[in-house]
Amino acid sequence: MNHAEIERWYRLRNIKKASQVIIMAAVLSLLLGFGVIQYLKGAPHNDADQAASNGQMRIENFVYSSPGVRPWSLKAANAILSQASTKIKLTHPTVVYEGGKGGKIYVTAKTGELDKSASRISGHGLVTIHYRDMKFTTGKIDYSDEKMRAETSSQVCLETTSLSLTGTGLLLSIPQEEIVIENNVRARLYDVKWVGPGQRLPI
Template sequence: MNGVGKKKLILPLVLLLGLILGGLGLYYYINHLLTTPIELENIEIDDKAALKLNALEQISKKNGITEWKLKASTATLLKDQNKAELKDVDIIFYTKQDTQVHLTANHGALDTKTHDMTFSKNVTIHHQHYTLRSETLHYAKKPHIIRSDSRVEVDDENSVIEADRMTIMLNQELIILEGNVEGRFSEKSQNSNLL
């Protein structure tokens, strides 16, 4: 073989050797990335939670009729309990007359078997032109009522009523105020039922 023939043969062999070495290097690099354990930092483990959801939407129906629609920014289902802890709760209750009662609260707890609920911190209910505020409210699904054993305030921009306790019977569109009930009324106050 002459010198020109050797050069033509050496160049492809050098290129082939370079490709093989590059392929082996790439193989070992990828293998290293896949087999190196990943270190996780700043992980919080909630040993009470069985499941944690970043968003929850649930609808409750009775005999095909929607009773409420619930949204929460987070829901934590607790181990060994029939309970879900909710944050940033937004729920719409429906009456038999299909009017809407809108409730918001910072926190909530849902019994996953009975669907009874408790709401706390900045609890507000809006219905038509009325606004009700309380620190805690309880919802009982079976009778479809909302009640509060803490102080409540109901206003319609022109009047304010405060009471020690309250029950809202959603199916009857009736609100019952109990305890020390006080009110401030304006001549512009509405002459209608609260619900």
């Protein structure tokens, strides 16, 4: 084998090695690209991404005021609006009602739903109603602008500084600022002093 043949053999070997390197690089690039695509397909999306893909919009620190005869205000940690529906899903809503006698009624819940077309709002989970020095708790509540009344058929508890009361069903009239627990009412009094015959208990 002469010098020319030796040079030719080395050139062929180097070309072969270079070809192998290029092929390996191409294969690795394909595998890497496939892995990235699969990762993106399986990657979790946040609530905003999911809402956008479903034709919905998420709003943080949502605020709403009703246009009714007796206005009320609503605040929520966030709200999800849908293009296909007038109903708005709420997280940690707080509603403030202006009573007909100058008082304010505060209603909070874990979740809720606002129906703008029907002027209705509902609260679900850990519902709390604060009025003056009274605190009512229940599992759900529904309010209608048409009736100007909130109501529930669930178990209700009332706590004050001198009274603990349970019952089933509640009616809350906003104009009259009147709250009625309808059925199975049981009460327990605290710090009650003895009074004479015909006198009222100091509640």
